[in-house]
Amino acid sequence: MKISIVTPTLNAAPREHRMSQSFLELSLVSMVFKTRQGPFQALSNVNLRVEKGEFVTLIGHSGCGKSTLLNIIAGLYRCTSGGVLLEGREVDEPGPDRAVVFQNHSLLPWLTAYENIELAVKKTSVGKRNKAQMRDWVLHNLKLVQMDHAMNKRPEELSGGMKQRVGIARALAMEPKVLLMDEPFGALDALTRARLQDELLRIVADTGSTVVMVTHDVDEAVLLSDRVVMMTNGPAATIGEILEVNLSRPRERLALATDARYLSARKAVLEFLYQKQLKAA
């Protein structure tokens, strides 16, 4: 295990400050589901370390267990063996320190955008913020995703991209140690997706968030991540390769389109997915 000096700067290159114990640590995580056809091994011995401030994407073919892995980090699933440590503490239940942005936004339809975020903030604000401060905090997060104009609208009145913005704001408002995103832009059209990716880059840069994100979009993975974690096909999926994306931030979508390092990173992921882990359709 490499040990180096810990630099307290939040946005410094995250790979530099590897501690003896990582910020988020998955060790030998395995998951077996009981199904009618007998036990199904979804994940087998997944090891992953994520440092504070790092942006990691999990990519793989559908059914490779990447969402399962995310749900285990979230605490929504208990892994059958192995364990997850966040800042040295074992993850055994869901909590606001690992806020999740769900694929289909999961906003409560009977609450407005404001109320949806407020519901999440109320629980994390006990003893920390008074009423006025709580309101400010909700508004601050709505502004962060540029949705303060729609604070009193219900989800049904919002477009898919707007709903997902509110979903992101809700997760951020919980001030998570790790922001977990489960294919957050998967249901959006390409243009909306690109805009939200750009915004996510900006927000993550502003807040210094640690992010673990599941995606099936190669460009999204390379554009956003510090590391792309490529998973093998299930059953008994595990991490196949990890690609470090050595692109400086802030990243410009247009500039990167012809950037050799970007293209080679993209090619590496594509090769993994379509040569090494080609899945019969």
Place this chain on the structure above:
Amino acid sequence: MNTTATVATVAAPPETSLRKADAVTDLGAVAAAATSTPAVATAAAQPPTPTAKRRPAWVDVLGDWAGKILPPLVTVAVLLGIWELASSQAGAALPPPSKVISDTKELILDPFFNNGGNDVGMAWQLLASLERVLYGYSIAVVVGISLGVLVGQFAIAMRGLDPIFQVLRTVPPLAWLPIALAGFRDGNPSAIFVIFITAVWPIIINTSIGIRNIPNDYRNVARVVQLNGVEYFWKIMMPAAAPYIFSGLRIGVGLSWLAIVAAEMLIGGVGVGFFIWDAWNSSRISDIVLALFYVGIVGFILDRLVSWIGRMVARGSSVS
């Protein structure tokens, strides 16, 4: 609150209502109103739609109403006409509508008289029945939603209780009456019990279905936010299941009203059910017809009332 929603709903109807008004015009119903005024209408209150003629808003509103009210009125008139003709034949067993009205004029005009005992006005009879329904139904709502939540939330409760519910709910309401009379030794609580036992099943079953159908995403949100049991119940479970719960409540109130009339025929005392039975025993057929009319209207109002409350409470929760 909801400014754009309001704008949207205000902005949308003119077109649809215009179309409806056109349809009514075709029927010739409000043709006069619709065609005589378009000259005044062009004041640009309406968004200019290429095909529709411009008319003032009140004409559209009027046309809209006429389109809704006229068809049922016509149907009622036709049915009354057939009834009048059929019952006016020599040897007809039932009175025609005209005779019903003349026979029951006193009952209609003075619904609040009180001569003591059972001899009270229709309003008192109906209120007595409504009071029993109110008690029985209220208990059914509380018990039904509680059991529904229990059965919907916990698989073990479901396995234990559901078979019993499925059998008991098929027992006809009146079959419960003798056992209730044996237990309570009094007519009034027995009638209330019959209402309760009739209304409770659809409430239990619909509530439990509503709870079981809460999307997993909402549960996950609640788990991530770490809502406790009470918060989960009020913030997620009730709003998410509200559309199902209210469809159960609506079926329940309908069944209550069906059961009360039957139960009151047997237990006697003041109440519209016994009024009907009493009228039958003294051959006041016109009174029976009037009572049936009132029973129908009250049942209709109860149904609409619960449905309206449901729409108010469950606003938004059925749409995701």
